[in-house]
Structures are given as structure tokens and as C-alpha cells.
Amino acid sequence: MAASRDFVSRKLHSLLGVIPLGLFIIQHLTVNYFATRGPEAFNDAAHFMESLPYRYVLEIFVIFLPLLFHAIYGVYIAFQSKNNVSRYGYLRNWMFYLQRISGVIVLIFVTWHVWQTRIQAAMGAEVNYQMMVDILSNPAMMILYIVGVLGTVFHFANGLWSFFVSWGFTVTPKSQRAMTYVTMIIFIALSVVGMRALFAFV
Amino acid sequence: MMSEKKTVTLKIKRQDGPESAPYEETFTIPYRQNMNVISALMEIRRNPVNAKGEKTTPVIWEMGCLEEVCGACSMVINGKPRQSCTALLDQLEQPISLAPMTTFPVVRDLAVDRSRMFDALKKVKAWIPIDGTYDLGPGPRMPENKRQWAYELSKCMTCGVCLEACPNVNSRSEFIGPAAVSQVRLFNAHPTGAMNKEERLEGLMGDGGLANCGNSQNCVQSCPKGIPLTTSIAAMNRATSLQTFKNFFGSDR
Numbered sequence: 001m002a003a004s005r006d007f008v009s010r011k012l013h014s015l016l017g018v019i020p021l022g023l024f025i026i027q028h029l030t031v032n033y034f035a036t037r038g039p040e041a042f043n044d045a046a047h048f049m050e051s052l053p054y055r056y057v058l059e060i061f062v063i064f065l066p067l068l069f070h071a072i073y074g075v076y077i078a079f080q081s082k083n084n085v086s087r088y089g090y091l092r093n094w095m096f097y098l099q100r101i102s103g104v105i106v107l108i109f110v111t112w113h114v115w116q117t118r119i120q121a122a123m124g125a126e127v128n129y130q131m132m133v134d135i136l137s138n139p140a141m142m143i144l145y146i147v148g149v150l151g152t153v154f155h156f157a158n159g160l161w162s163f164f165v166s167w168g169f170t171v172t173p174k175s176q177r178a179m180t181y182v183t184m185i186i187f188i189a190l191s192v193v194g195m196r197a198l199f200a201f202v
Numbered sequence: 203m204m205s206e207k208k209t210v211t212l213k214i215k216r217q218d219g220p221e222s223a224p225y226e227e228t229f230t231i232p233y234r235q236n237m238n239v240i241s242a243l244m245e246i247r248r249n250p251v252n253a254k255g256e257k258t259t260p261v262i263w264e265m266g267c268l269e270e271v272c273g274a275c276s277m278v279i280n281g282k283p284r285q286s287c288t289a290l291l292d293q294l295e296q297p298i299s300l301a302p303m304t305t306f307p308v309v310r311d312l313a314v315d316r317s318r319m320f321d322a323l324k325k326v327k328a329w330i331p332i333d334g335t336y337d338l339g340p341g342p343r344m345p346e347n348k349r350q351w352a353y354e355l356s357k358c359m360t361c362g363v364c365l366e367a368c369p370n371v372n373s374r375s376e377f378i379g380p381a382a383v384s385q386v387r388l389f390n391a392h393p394t395g396a397m398n399k400e401e402r403l404e405g406l407m408g409d410g411g412l413a414n415c416g417n418s419q420n421c422v423q424s425c426p427k428g429i430p431l432t433t434s435i436a437a438m439n440r441a442t443s444l445q446t447f448k449n450f451f452g453s454d455r
Contacts, residue, residue, distance in 0.1 A: 003407045003446055006376075010413035011446075081416060082372040087281055088420045096369065096418035162417050168440025171433060 013073045014166045016066040017159045024063055025156050029190060032197035039129035042200075046127060067110070074103050091180075095158055102155040109148030132201045142202070149194040157187035208233035210291055211253070212242060214261055215301035216311045224308075227261075228253040228297070239279060239286035239300065240265055243312075263312040270426060273361030277312045278303055283366040285426060286312075303366040319360050322378035326405035328385040330395040342393035355388040355434065357427040364421035364431060376410030380421035383412050384434035390441070403438075403445045412438055 034045035052058060078100040085097045116135060121127045136142050161183040164170040170179050209230050217224040230253045231245045240263075247260040266272035268287045275286045278301040280294055291298065306314035332338065344352070358381055365371045365379040386402045389395035406412040415435055422432040 003449070004409045004411065006409045007407045007411055007413045007442070007446075011443075077416070080372075080375050081369045082374070084367070084369050084420070088367055088418075088423065090418075090420060090423050092417065092419035093369070096416055099416075165417050165432075165436050166413070166415075166439055168436060168438075168443045171436040171440060173430070173433060176432070176436070 014163050016070045018163050020062045022156050029193045035197050035200035042129045102151040105151040136201045153190040157183045211297040213297050213299045217308045237291040239289040262310045273359030276361045283363045305366045316362050322382035326382050326386050327402050352391045367420035367424035370416045377414035380431040387434040
């Protein structure tokens with residue numbers, strides 16, 4: 001008997017969130033971080049990414065297709081749950097709730113972000129340091145980016161915790177608790193990276 | 203001797219039938235020592251008069267063992283799902299609110315239909331098939347350390363509290379819930395049961411199966427028997443992950 005569609009979709013959803021999407025987030029934040037070394041360094045790093053060979057293949061198979069599946073199936077999962085943190089205020093139930101809220105925030109943010117940068121680039125705009133300075137000079141945009149980046153980083157870190165349970169790596173309560181600490185340290189560390197990069201543009 | 207008679211107030215969410223609208227009715231009953239929620243309900247049944255002094259129908263509920271091993275008398279008491287037999291009035295804040303569990307269809311008043319749980323047990327084949335035409339003799343022995351943790355899993359009484367607490371078990375999802383997942387671990391741990399472990403894992407990998415767990419971990423916090431449900435879920439996640447690879451790439455059983 002083949003595994004059911006539920007099983008395959010859920011497992012794929014969990015896997016894609018870490019590989020490749022999680023790895024892509026880390027790579028993206030690292031390139032952004034070059035902004036802390038000045039416009040020159042950022043433009044060089046961005047240009048290097050732009051000029052990678054078979055760029056469209058990478059974009060389609062590492063970013064867009066996984067992102068599309070993860071986002072659409074994720075919304076389905078999020079709206080299937082009946083949240084009950086008011087009656088069961090345990091830490092992991094809050095994390096479960098926040099995972100769904102942050103997922104929706106990330107979806108909105110990423111849609112906007114792709115429109116504002118990648119699609120503009122496809123229509124002839126140049127993605128560089130100055131572009132981000134122009135975008136982030138608007139305080140509303142700055143707030144959207146801060147919320148969006150923090151939401152993304154949380155969703156990845158907490159999703160990594162679930163990934164370890166869903167694939168059966170962390171079975172004991174002890175290992176699951178340890179992973180809570182590890183993933184929250186990842187959340188904080190990536191938040192620092194993301195925020196420092198954002199504030200390098202203002 | 204006593205100046206005034208002590209009373210107990212209960213606010214009960216009632217429903218006349220599966221399709222009718224729920225309503226609330228308040229009852230004030232005389233207090234006796236060591237009462238539990240069931241004896242309070244029995245008092246209402248004996249004298250079905252509500253707090254306004256109107257005659258009404260007795261409140262319906264389910265019960266069986268009265269010692270927290272059958273799981274039949276679960277209901278939401280002061281906001282928490284639990285067994286009404288072990289809910290002692292002295293330990294509850296008044297007025298005591300009683301409501302049917304929301305995850306299951308209401309039959310009437312506090313009685314719910316837990317068929318969803320029993321269907322889940324059938325789906326994952328939560329039993330050990332030993333019936334045949336001749337005596338197979340004794341099965342293989344079970345290591346003592348394994349028996350100890352497996353015994354904890356065997357305390358499940360299908361009471362429904364874990365499904366009630368789970369945000370992913372609801373009318374919009376087919377999720378079988380934590381209880382059945384833990385039962386697969388129990389029967390797969392048994393030396394004779396292990397002979398059919400793939401069949402149970404396939405059941406868990408079906409639609410509405412284990413993968414629908416969202417790891418809110420409310421189940422393990424709510425289980426009245428203290429069953430390590432999230433450990434069972436993670437252990438079955440590992441087993442089904444491995445089973446997927448075995449199925450796809452091939453393996454000798």
C-alpha cells in the first residue's frame with residue numbers, strides 16, 4: 001500500500017520548509033548581512049548571486065516551487081486547526097498557534113517582497129543597495145520588513161523544531177526540550193543577523 | 203445544629219438531541235460530604251427541578267466504572283475536559299460549569315458519541331490477531347523494561363480528553379487523534395503484535411493519520427492517565443518515516 005496523500009503532503013511540507021527553504025533563508029540573510037560592510041560589499045554579494053550559472057533553474061527549483069507548495073499547503077493546514085490557547089496555555093500550544101500566525105504573516109510579507117524586488121527586477125529595475133535604501137526610507141515599509149523578517153525567522157526556527165519531531169529524530173521529552181532551546185537560539189541569532197542587515201540600509 | 207443548609211450550584215450546557223440547539227440550565231442542589239460530579243448529576247436526576255424552581259427533564263450523561271478506568275464519563279468541567287467520576291465537588295470552584303466535549307457529536311446533554319475514536323482504533327488495527335484453527339502455543343517473551351513502559355500505554359481508556367484538547371481534531375479535519383497513535387506503539391511493542399506491525403503503521407500513514415499531528419502537545423498535558431502521548435507520536439513518526447523508505451526502496455519484512 002502506498003502512503004496516502006495526507007501523509008506525503010504533510011511530510012513534504014515539513015521537509016521543504018527546512019530543505020531547501022530554510023537553507024535559502026540562511027543564505028539570503030547572509031547576503032543581506034554584507035550591507036553592514038557598506039554599499040560596495042552588498043552590491044558585490046548581490047551581484048554574485050545574480051550572476052550564478054543556471055540562475056533560473058535555481059530560482060525555480062530551490063525557491064519558487066518549494067515556496068509555492070509550502071505556502072499553499074501551509075494555509076490549508078493553518079485554517080484546519082481550531083486554536084485553543086485561551087484554554088490550554090501551554091508553551092508548545094502557544095508555539096503551535098504562533099507558527100500558524102507567523103506563517104500567514106510570512107506569506108503576506110514574502111508576496112509583497114517578491115513583487116517589490118524580484119518582479120521589479122524582471123521588469124528592468126536594478127536590485128542594489130540603493131533600492132533597499134529607497135524602500136526602507138518609508139517608515140511603514142521599515143515596520144513591514146522588521147515584522148516580516150522576524151516572522152520568517154521565527155517560523156523557520158520553530159518549524160525546525162517540528163521537523164525534528166515529525167520525522168522522528170527527537171522522540172524523548174528530554175531531546176524535544178533540548179531542541180526547543182536550540183531552535184530558540186537559532187531564532188535569536190538569525191534575528192540579530194536580519195535586523196543588523198535591515199538597519200544597515202537606514 | 204446547622205444554621206443554613208449548604209448547597210451546590212451547577213451550570214449545565216444542555217441539548218435535547220443531536221440536531222437541537224444547546225441551552226444553559228442552572229441547578230442548585232443540597233450539598234453532601236464527598237460528592238463528585240456524578241453524585242450531583244444523580245441528585246438532579248432524582249429531583250429534576252432547576253434553580254428557578256421549574257420542573258425540567260433530568261440531565262443525561264454517560265458513566266460506567268466510577269473509578270476512572272472506563273473513560274465513559276468525560277465532560278468539560280469548569281473549562282477542562284476530565285472524568286466526572288473523579289471530579290470532587292470540594293475541589294471545584296462554584297458555580298460548577300458542566301458541558302459536553304466539543305470535539306464529539308452530542309447525543310443529548312452531556313452524553314457524546316465517541317465513535318470517531320473507535321473507528322480510529324479499527325483503522326490502525328489496534329489489536330493482536332491470534333485467532334486461528336489450532337492452538338499456537340505461548341508467544342515470545344517480552345523484555346521486562348519494555349513491559350514497564352508498554353504498561354503505561356495500556357492505561358488508555360479511550361476517554362476522548364486528548365482529542366478534545368487537540369487543536370487539530372475537529373470537524374474540519376479527519377485526524378484520528380493521539381490515543382490511536384499511542385495504541386499502535388503499544389501493540390507494535392508487543393512481541394506477538396510486532397508480527398503485524400507494518401499493517402498498523404500503514405493505518406497510521408492513511409488519510410487523517412499521524413502526519414496530521416501539529417505538535418501542540420496539549421494531549422500529553424491533558425491525559426488523565428499521564429500517558430506519554432507525545433513520545434508515542436514521535437516514536438511512530440520515526441517508525442512511519444522508516445516504513446516509507448522500506449516501502450519505496452524495498453526491504454525484507
